[in-house]
Amino acid sequence: MALNKAQVQAIKDVDIRNALLGMYDELDSLHQATGTNFLNPVNNSQSGASAPPPQASLSVVGSNGAFSGSITNPSQSINKTLWHEVSYSTSSSFSSGVTTLPLTTATNFQVSAPGQNVYFRLRSSYDKKNWNSYTFQSGSVAAGLQSSAATEPNVPLNQTNYANVDSKAAGSSANVRVYGTAGPGTMYPSVKGSQESILPSATVIGVPFNTNPVVAYDGQNYQVRSTLPEVFADHLTPVGTVSVVGSGTVTLPTVSLVLGTGGAVIGWNVTSQGNGLTGPVTLSINTTGGSGATPGVQTIQNGKLISIAPGNPGAGYSSGDTVNVSGGVFSGATGGGRSIGGNGGRFVYADGTTGGLNS
Amino acid sequence: MWQKKPGHDHDHVDGRTHTHNIHLFNSVTGAEHNIHILLGVDGCPTCGRAYPKNDLGHIDPKAIVDEALAMLRENHAAVLAYAERHNIPVKVGPLHALIPDGHKLHQGMLVPARRQK
Numbered sequence: 001m002a003l004n005k006a007q008v009q010a011i012k013d014v015d016i017r018n019a020l021l022g023m024y025d026e027l028d029s030l031h032q033a034t035g036t037n038f039l040n041p042v043n044n045s046q047s048g049a050s051a052p053p054p055q056a057s058l059s060v061v062g063s064n065g066a067f068s069g070s071i072t073n074p075s076q077s078i079n080k081t082l083w084h085e086v087s088y089s090t091s092s093s094f095s096s097g098v099t100t101l102p103l104t105t106a107t108n109f110q111v112s113a114p115g116q117n118v119y120f121r122l123r124s125s126y127d128k129k130n131w132n133s134y135t136f137q138s139g140s141v142a143a144g145l146q147s148s149a150a151t152e153p154n155v156p157l158n159q160t161n162y163a164n165v166d167s168k169a170a171g172s173s174a175n176v177r178v179y180g181t182a183g184p185g186t187m188y189p190s191v192k193g194s195q196e197s198i199l200p201s202a203t204v205i206g207v208p209f210n211t212n213p214v215v216a217y218d219g220q221n222y223q224v225r226s227t228l229p230e231v232f233a234d235h236l237t238p239v240g241t242v243s244v245v246g247s248g249t250v251t252l253p254t255v256s257l258v259l260g261t262g263g264a265v266i267g268w269n270v271t272s273q274g275n276g277l278t279g280p281v282t283l284s285i286n287t288t289g290g291s292g293a294t295p296g297v298q299t300i301q302n303g304k305l306i307s308i309a310p311g312n313p314g315a316g317y318s319s320g321d322t323v324n325v326s327g328g329v330f331s332g333a334t335g336g337g338r339s340i341g342g343n344g345g346r347f348v349y350a351d352g353t354t355g356g357l358n359s
Numbered sequence: 360m361w362q363k364k365p366g367h368d369h370d371h372v373d374g375r376t377h378t379h380n381i382h383l384f385n386s387v388t389g390a391e392h393n394i395h396i397l398l399g400v401d402g403c404p405t406c407g408r409a410y411p412k413n414d415l416g417h418i419d420p421k422a423i424v425d426e427a428l429a430m431l432r433e434n435h436a437a438v439l440a441y442a443e444r445h446n447i448p449v450k451v452g453p454l455h456a457l458i459p460d461g462h463k464l465h466q467g468m469l470v471p472a473r474r475q476k
């Protein structure tokens with residue numbers, strides 16, 4: 001505030017006037033000595049600390065499961081600490097589900113929220129009490145989904161292994177074996193993220209028949225669990241799953257033909273699934289005039305033949321033709337079990353790539 | 360050669376999962392093989408805790424270990440015999456990086472392919 005000497009001299013009360021004139025002279029001499037001007041400051045246009053600052057601008061983009069925000073400070077506030085409060089909501093009116101980020105003086109922020117599609121807003125303050133109006137990001141922003149490359153190296157994704165998991169009958173139960181490509185008793189590589197390690201082979205003794213155990217490694221020991229979600233704990237590395245079927249006589253399935261135009265075999269119908277199977281069955285057709293038909297891949301789970309994919313259709317088959325079924329025993333020995341899915345018991349991705357978590 | 364790892368950590372019953380864990384290792388190649396004898400059934404799907412079996416009398420862990428060691432030693436002997444037959448040294452690979460220091464044997468880690476007399 002400026003202090004005018006003429007105004008002081010116009011004060012009628014002598015004592016006050018003399019006191020103020022004395023102060024004026026002291027300040028004036030101080031001004032002369034230091035080169036400052038307390039009595040007529042010129043830099044008096046700045047707002048008080050309690051006034052809200054001018055609007056900052058906000059820009060948020062979403063990518064790879066995260067939001068990246070950038071705040072541009074107003075030029076008037078470059079000499080003051082400017083606090084920002086960013087919040088977001090799935091509602092454009094911010095009437096519910098509002099998440100407010102911690103107050104910051106930084107002008108960049110990151111929010112990890114895979115799959116989220118939200119609205120952003122920003123307000124600023126000098127004193128964290130008096131805020132200016134909200135500045136809204138135009139429209140909603142989608143974070144997108146997080147890619148495998150963006151995940152932490154140790155999350156239970158993006159992993160693979162080269163273990164074989166099968167089972168072998170041993171009395172009233174089965175032994176589940178975990179081993180590498182060189183056969184039982186050999187180790188195998190396991191890849192988790194970008195890290196590869198060699199895991200021990202193992203024999204798990206006493207696994208009940210008629211179960212589909214899932215095998216995981218906890219860093220020292222293998223764990224045998226009943227279902228796949230049980231091996232999703234952070235400390236476990238899923239290794240594989242196996243169908244342990246009962247020991248004893250194999251009940252062969254029965255199969256019939258599905259014929260199309262010209263007597264072509266367009267499908268193989270499993271009329272009864274059988275039991276105790278540990279390997280693909282051998283299929284042959286009793287026919288009088290057909291030729292060339294072959295079955296496709298067989299799906300066997302829990303010792304039962306679930307389905308047969310169509311193979312070469314051939315031609316000339318008739319409705320009276322029948323299918324002979326034999327075999328169904330893995331490596332010619334009854335009992336025990338074998339890996340699920342024909343992939344050595346490993347988990348495979350949905351796209352068929354070995355190593356995922358979808359069996 | 361294949362043998363049991365020393366210490367209780369490598370031959371113990373896990374009271375939570377009711378599993379007898381036995382760890383074997385090959386002091387020459389660094390390979391490892393685990394034996395897990397399930398002493399319980401129907402583990403809790405949440406915590407993995409298992410219920411103990413009633414009849415464990417027929418389980419002979421020593422026989423199980425001996426059988427596994429015999430199988431593993433047979434495989435190992437086949438490799439050594441091959442190396443000896445063709446006069447090729449057996450060099451220890453990076454698998455040893457996975458073996459705790461206390462389990463490493465520093466003698467015989469590099470087996471010269473010399474015929475025994």
